[in-house]
Amino acid sequence: MKILSVTSEIFPLIKTGGLADVTGSLPKALKNYGALIRTLVPGYPLLLSAVHDKQQIYYFPDLFGAPAQLLEGRHEGLDLLILDAPALYNRAGGPYVDQDGKDFADNWKRFAVLSYVASAIAGGLLPDWRPDLVHTHDWQTALTSVYMRHSTNANHVPSVLTIHNLAFQGQFPTSVVSQIGLPLETLSTDCLEYYGYVSYLKGGIQTATAITTVSPTYAREIVSTDLGMGLDGALSARPGALTGIVNGIDMDVWNPATDPYLPEKYDYRRMRLRATNRKHLLDAFRLDHAVGPIFATVSRLTWQKGGDMLAEVAEEIAMVGGKLIVLGKGDEDIEVSLLATAGRYPGRIGVRIGYDEATAHLIHGGADVIIQPSRFEPCGLTQLYALRYGCVPVVSRTGGLSETIIDANDAAISARVATGFQFHPATAENLRLAVRRALQAYSDPKKWARLQNQGMKANFSWERSAEQYAALYAKLLPGFAYAPVERANAAE
Numbered sequence: 001m002k003i004l005s006v007t008s009e010i011f012p013l014i015k016t017g018g019l020a021d022v023t024g025s026l027p028k029a030l031k032n033y034g035a036l037i038r039t040l041v042p043g044y045p046l047l048l049s050a051v052h053d054k055q056q057i058y059y060f061p062d063l064f065g066a067p068a069q070l071l072e073g074r075h076e077g078l079d080l081l082i083l084d085a086p087a088l089y090n091r092a093g094g095p096y097v098d099q100d101g102k103d104f105a106d107n108w109k110r111f112a113v114l115s116y117v118a119s120a121i122a123g124g125l126l127p128d129w130r131p132d133l134v135h136t137h138d139w140q141t142a143l144t145s146v147y148m149r150h151s152t153n154a155n156h157v158p159s160v161l162t163i164h165n166l167a168f169q170g171q172f173p174t175s176v177v178s179q180i181g182l183p184l185e186t187l188s189t190d191c192l193e194y195y196g197y198v199s200y201l202k203g204g205i206q207t208a209t210a211i212t213t214v215s216p217t218y219a220r221e222i223v224s225t226d227l228g229m230g231l232d233g234a235l236s237a238r239p240g241a242l243t244g245i246v247n248g249i250d251m252d253v254w255n256p257a258t259d260p261y262l263p264e265k266y267d268y269r270r271m272r273l274r275a276t277n278r279k280h281l282l283d284a285f286r287l288d289h290a291v292g293p294i295f296a297t298v299s300r301l302t303w304q305k306g307g308d309m310l311a312e313v314a315e316e317i318a319m320v321g322g323k324l325i326v327l328g329k330g331d332e333d334i335e336v337s338l339l340a341t342a343g344r345y346p347g348r349i350g351v352r353i354g355y356d357e358a359t360a361h362l363i364h365g366g367a368d369v370i371i372q373p374s375r376f377e378p379c380g381l382t383q384l385y386a387l388r389y390g391c392v393p394v395v396s397r398t399g400g401l402s403e404t405i406i407d408a409n410d411a412a413i414s415a416r417v418a419t420g421f422q423f424h425p426a427t428a429e430n431l432r433l434a435v436r437r438a439l440q441a442y443s444d445p446k447k448w449a450r451l452q453n454q455g456m457k458a459n460f461s462w463e464r465s466a467e468q469y470a471a472l473y474a475k476l477l478p479g480f481a482y483a484p485v486e487r488a489n490a491a492e
Ligand code: ADP
Pocket: 016, 017, 018, 019, 021, 165, 298, 299, 300, 327, 328, 329, 354, 355, 356, 357, 360, 379, 380, 381, 382, 383
């Protein structure tokens, strides 16, 4: 199966969150199931300079008003098609925002053009390679299937849209439609129109052949008014098309036994070695070395992630002899509040506003508890990394968090399956209670070691989930079969 994946970010080249982790690791996992993925990404400056040996495979003299080229290249096992459109992507800042953190004013165009090019490739733009199926991710590439539906090319291939977070929908004024090469009929309520605006994600939901989201629980939640973010109606209208497939993690990138960012590597048999990482971590955040658990968060500091709840509970953690480490950035009021509390508890609370891959790994390898108090969470990856690193998660019971962490209640503890602490509903008070439960468990070293051990044994590799994606592709592609490569070979 030849699959074109289309994404606005991909690890290790460009990342703002879990989307990049998934689009960067899924292709490797799918190879084992006979699905060969090429990934179309925007030619951001960082990405262009990181990928060597690129070759031009197509030239657009005038792509929506400016020249552009399509390059192919490989990077750490990824097979890339890069849309080098300097007028759209050659600028300072992140993939979506400028250096001051403001959305680029022409994001409507930057990602529409990416989607347009994806649809052209699906329609046979490249003489040597045409995909059997297109896989799009989030609003940034959701227009691909809208373009495909309205293209003159009658020979359509199926498409899969994966929703990594329904909160981001790509809403723009309706006037953009005439500027992105789509017919005005797409402005209807059964396509892009959304309460007087256009919604790129809604367009994808209406036109993709199949829709997935990143956990079965979130798939159920988003067809309700509570968590449907205004698109529950559109999603409910396609009941057979929507499924949930939980994310896996890249077991090579997130492996405490080989992690190059860890001063001391370890596995579940050599947990004592974690002490060295703990020391480095405390020094990195200028915290004292007194005994007591280290609670930590690596996250966007937003309302969704419960950053405000964390800020409310921070003081108590410090008062009861714990330490708190925060790595993240996001809403200014949450950042200010956390920094202010850290100022009152020097040596016990360390807050770093920013994004830093190396420190994220060190935190997982040295802290005792990861706190993730999300109000909603499509899947969540941080808690999966935490499990693998023996860092016990404290999470709200929502979306993917509810199905990847087993609460340490009495029954689960005696059955030796508990891996963390859940609370519900997501309020500061409930987080406070969950933190107290974690503190109590930490005071019993045997119980704590068992929790760590059970988490480290949990298997969140891509294997099972990749098989589910492969099965979905095969279902949409009559005539194609999928099978783990070893099994396929054995049958020959
Ligand atoms: P989301 O994609 O909603 O932000 P996920 O839990 O799915 O949340 O994925 C977040 C990813 O981004 C994880 O790989 C996490 O380690 C990483 N991350 C989040 N904030 C930071 C940060 N400040 N520094 C480094 N990595 C971060």
